[in-house]
Amino acid sequence: KRVPRTGWVYNNVKKPESVSDHMYRMSMMAFTIEDRKINKDRCIKIALVHDLAECIVGDIAPADNISKEEKHRREEEAMKHLTGLLPEDVKKEIFDLWEEYEYQTSLEARLVKDLDLFEMILQAYEYEVQEKSPRRLQEFFDSTKGMYLFPQG
Numbered sequence: 001k002r003v004p005r006t007g008w009v010y011n012n013v014k015k016p017e018s019v020s021d022h023m024y025r026m027s028m029m030a031f032t033i034e035d036r037k038i039n040k041d042r043c044i045k046i047a048l049v050h051d052l053a054e055c056i057v058g059d060i061a062p063a064d065n066i067s068k069e070e071k072h073r074r075e076e077e078a079m080k081h082l083t084g085l086l087p088e089d090v091k092k093e094i095f096d097l098w099e100e101y102e103y104q105t106s107l108e109a110r111l112v113k114d115l116d117l118f119e120m121i122l123q124a125y126e127y128e129v130q131e132k133s134p135r136r137l138q139e140f141f142d143s144t145k146g147m148y149l150f151p152q153g
Helices: 006-010 019-031 040-049 068-083 088-103 107-130 138-142
Strands: none
Touching (some): 006 107, 019 107, 107 138
């Protein structure tokens, strides 16, 4: 609950949200899904576990210059450690949900990835309003252009 989101720290945001704050709001966003073709419960679960490894490895940001492969290796190791403490069925479910998100292997994982991007820019907007500094965090908005995966319908 105490791991701050690195992007906000690097941008000198006062009292930045934690990774837990981020995952919780994403889970609540997933809770509002009404599309019957989407497994809402699965989306909620993916949102709850997608950044779980960061409680061990920290929130690795692009500015940290760590390769995607190395980031994945560290996070996978952390997930194996965290889930290794759980009963086999729970261990498998959490690890599989995390992998589903990592590899974007389902419609639900792709939707949660979009929620991840949206939550980030919503948080950036809130910081800009709170600090009365419009466009100060524009780089976060710009980073999402062309990144949304979920089909618009």
